[in-house]
Structure formats: structure tokens, C-alpha cells
Amino acid sequence: MMATLIFLVLLLLGLLLALRPLLGPKEPFPEPPRREELLRELSVLQEEVAALEGEERKLALARMVELERALEGWRPPEPRPFNPLPVALALGVVLLLGVGLWRYSLPRLPGETTVTQRAEARELKALQDKARRTGAVEDLLAWGRRAYEVQAWDQAAEAYLEVLKKDPRNVEAVRRVGILLFMGGRLEEAEMFLQIAQHADPKAAEGWLFLGNLYFQKGENGAAIAAWERYLEVGGEARERVEGLIAMAKAQAQGAKDGLSVYQARCALCHGAQGEGGVGPRLKGNPILKSPEAVREIVLKGRGQMPPVPLGEEELKTLLDYLAGL
Ligand code: HEC
Incomplete structure (x- = not known):
């Protein structure tokens, strides 16, 4: 889409350039802005060329070289009599270029993303x-x-x-x-x-x-x-x-299955959601938590009113980690 716009702009710019001598009164002074236009076009291309691909990129690069050459050899134009031949030639080139670009950049069919x-x-x-x-x-x-x-x-x-x-x-x-x-x-x-x-x-x-x-x-x-x-x-x-x-x-x-979810699933019912105690004693701040081995014993084997809670090694480990931080 972007490339399309750029090329449309380029095409118009080219046409304008070619038709320039035909439009408006000829003024030898001040300098015609041809050089500025070339520079502007060049900077537009320099900005956009990175985003282009394949054939479009080649064309853009070629145009840049052309522009740079034109700028190098640029001299303030001397007023000279109007000669239709170069204009016609330039127009032809621009048209060809335009048609080429049109062909390769504009009418995209649905699902088409690049020239290839x-x-x-x-x-x-x-x-x-x-x-x-x-x-x-x-x-x-x-x-x-x-x-x-x-x-x-x-x-x-x-x-x-x-x-x-x-x-x-x-x-x-x-x-x-x-x-x-x-x-x-x-x-x-x-x-x-x-x-x-x-x-x-x-x-x-x-x-x-x-x-x-x-x-x-x-x-x-x-x-x-x-x-x-x-x-x-x-x-x-x-x-x-x-x-x-x-x-x-x-x-x-x-x-x-981190410790919290194991705790919530297997212990919270009796010991409270935050370990504050319930049917079972308070666990938060309980000194027994300093001894993970003891807790492991109690959990796996049960004690008194507390039934054994069968847990996998992995779950038990994350649970003990969680309890240590209570
Ligand atoms: C069905 C209720 C119940 C569930 C479920 C339960 N407990 Fe208990 N828990 C108790 C009771 C009741 C006691 C008190 C046991 C006793 O000493 O008679 C207890 C005691 C404990 C103790 C010893 C506390 C102390 O200060 O002596 C620890 C530690 C403990 N439970 C941890 C857990 C953990 C961890 C879980 C989850 C894996 C869990 N319990 C699941 C009811 C439960």
C-alpha cells in the first residue's frame, strides 16, 4: 500500500517534471526548483527504499542512482529555447516507468502480497x-x-x-x-x-x-x-x-501446582485459607513449620484427628516451600 502511494507520488512528480516546460510562463530567474525537486525525491526514496522488496526495491535504487547522477552533474539551467523533443522523450520514459511500476505495484489481487x-x-x-x-x-x-x-x-x-x-x-x-x-x-x-x-x-x-x-x-x-x-x-x-x-x-x-494451590486443595479446609487455623491448629507462625521433616511426617502419616494426606514428592516439596514462607 505504502509502496503504491510512493510510486503514485513519484509518477506524478515525474509527469510534473516532464510537463513543467509546457506549463506556465517561462521564468529564467529565480532558479527553477529542479534541483530541490530532485533532492526531495531522493530523500523520499532514501526513506522508503528500506521498506521495499524485490523488483520495487531495484527500481527505487535505480531511480536513486539516476537522481544522484543528475544532482552531481547539475548546473543552474541556462534559459534556452523550448525544444519539444526532450520533453517528449522524458514523457515517454516517465510513462514507461509509470506503467512498469503500475504493473508491478498497483493492481494486487486478493491474497497477493509480493511481486513473486x-x-x-x-x-x-x-x-x-x-x-x-x-x-x-x-x-x-x-x-x-x-x-x-x-x-x-x-x-x-x-x-x-x-x-x-x-x-x-x-x-x-x-x-x-x-x-x-x-x-x-x-x-x-x-x-x-x-x-x-x-x-x-x-x-x-x-x-x-x-x-x-x-x-x-x-x-x-x-x-x-x-x-x-x-x-x-x-x-x-x-x-x-x-x-x-x-x-x-x-x-x-x-x-x-505450586505450593499455594496444593495447600488450598489439601489443607485449607481444616487449617484455614491463610493457615489461621480451623478444625486443625493454626499453622501460620507455628514453630513446627521450622521443621519440614516433622511436617512431612504429619502430612503423610496423619496425626490424631488429622488424616494422612497422600501427596506426590513434587507436590509435597512445593507445599513445604510454601509453608516455610507462611
Ligand atoms: C481433615 C482436616 C485436616 C486436613 C485436611 C489437614 N489437617 Fe493438619 N491437622 C488437622 C488436625 C485436626 C490437627 C491436629 C492433630 C493433633 O495433633 O491431634 C492437624 C495438625 C497438623 C499439624 C501439626 C500442627 C501442630 O502444631 O502440631 C500440621 C503441621 C498440619 N496439620 C499440617 C497439615 C498440612 C500441611 C495439611 C495439608 C497437606 C493438613 N495438615 C491437612 C486437621 C487437618
Whole structure:
């Protein structure tokens, strides 16, 4: 978009330059602002060239060199009789340049982001036209698949929703719509679609991947891990990445079982939410907490009215840490 604007400005500037002699009265003094204009154009280009890519960048760089040369060799112009030939030539060059830039920068097809993706976009457009023309499920699917591949999400959603209208049981469409809903942040609906799809076609790896992502986003680490494990089971390709995700979710699940939550789940009922005491004695400030070994004994074996509380080593450790800080 930015590049488009710049080139439009450049084109206009060029036209203005070329047409300048034709416009308005000729004034030998003060100096015509040609040099300023070149400088201005150069600084605009210098600012913008970093953001450009590929063909556009080349063109911009070439133009900069041209401008620098023009500035080096610049002399205050001597008033001379009007000669239409250079004007016509300049106009031709500017037009050519403009057309070239137009061709490469302006009419972007939907889903197209850079010059190199033009072919893809054209192909997508053809698939879209065909699907819209025939309205056949397989044409819509072909369009949706391609759009999904080139990450033209809007089009993919449109195509797959259209498939669902014609064939509500099409599993691929259900799954992909679920994925697209998830990408759009609509977790509840996405979950429904993905669950239906994975139930109907448990071999579809991508469905498991996104279902896992979805659960993870909802904070349901256990369900996320299960879904990602299914992904690995059915031979999903992004093995390493998903294994990483599983490890991360596991570590997080572990971390969430910190001492406070263990205390709240297993002790607070009798000893109070803040250890202030209840059925059981006050623990806050209780000197027994200085002896973690004793507390461990009491917890695991129970004492008097207090029943044993079976805890895993990991949980017990974080619990003791928490109690030490009470
Ligand atoms: C069902 C109620 C109950 C639960 C659950 C419970 N306790 Fe107790 N706790 C008691 C009672 C009652 C006593 C007093 C036991 C006695 O000495 O007769 C006690 C005693 C203790 C004592 C000894 C206190 C002292 O000063 O002698 C510690 C330490 C303790 N509990 C820690 C815990 C921890 C940690 C948990 C959680 C893992 C826990 N308790 C869970 C009821 C409970």
C-alpha cells in the first residue's frame, strides 16, 4: 500500500517534471526548483527504499542512482529555447516507468502480497472464479484448499463455508472452518467444529494440532497435551514443534501446582485459607513449620484427628516451600 502511494507520488512528480516546460510562463530567474525537486525525491526514496522488496526495491535504487547522477552533474539551467523533443522523450520514459511500476505495484489481487506471488494469486483467482461459476462442491474445495495453502484466510473461510452450505457433513470443511474460527479468536465455536471434525475423521493431523492449540489457549493443559499426542500418533509432520509444545504444556501444568494451590486443595479446609487455623491448629507462625521433616511426617502419616494426606514428592516439596514462607 505504502509502496503504491510512493510510486503514485513519484509518477506524478515525474509527469510534473516532464510537463513543467509546457506549463506556465517561462521564468529564467529565480532558479527553477529542479534541483530541490530532485533532492526531495531522493530523500523520499532514501526513506522508503528500506521498506521495499524485490523488483520495487531495484527500481527505487535505480531511480536513486539516476537522481544522484543528475544532482552531481547539475548546473543552474541556462534559459534556452523550448525544444519539444526532450520533453517528449522524458514523457515517454516517465510513462514507461509509470506503467512498469503500475504493473508491478498497483493492481494486487486478493491474497497477493509480493511481486513473486502474482502467479499464485492469479491461480487463486481462477479457482475462485470457477468455484463461483459452477458452485460445485469439489470446485469450492479446490478453491478453499488453495486459499488455505497461500494463507488467504478470508477466501478460505468463504470457500469452506460455501461447501458447508452445500454439504454440511463435509469433514474437511468442518475442520478447516474450525481452524479458521480458532485463528479468528472464536474459541467456543472453533472447539465445537474441531471436536465434530476430529470425531468424524480422527486421522486428520492438523485438526489435532489446532484442537491442542485451542485447549492450551483456554488453559486446559491436560486436554491440550492429549490432543497434541494424538497429532503425533497420526503422524503429523511438525513433530519437533509439537513435541516442544507438549513439553512446554507439561512444564506449565507442573508449575501451576505450586505450593499455594496444593495447600488450598489439601489443607485449607481444616487449617484455614491463610493457615489461621480451623478444625486443625493454626499453622501460620507455628514453630513446627521450622521443621519440614516433622511436617512431612504429619502430612503423610496423619496425626490424631488429622488424616494422612497422600501427596506426590513434587507436590509435597512445593507445599513445604510454601509453608516455610507462611
Ligand atoms: C481433615 C482436616 C485436616 C486436613 C485436611 C489437614 N489437617 Fe493438619 N491437622 C488437622 C488436625 C485436626 C490437627 C491436629 C492433630 C493433633 O495433633 O491431634 C492437624 C495438625 C497438623 C499439624 C501439626 C500442627 C501442630 O502444631 O502440631 C500440621 C503441621 C498440619 N496439620 C499440617 C497439615 C498440612 C500441611 C495439611 C495439608 C497437606 C493438613 N495438615 C491437612 C486437621 C487437618
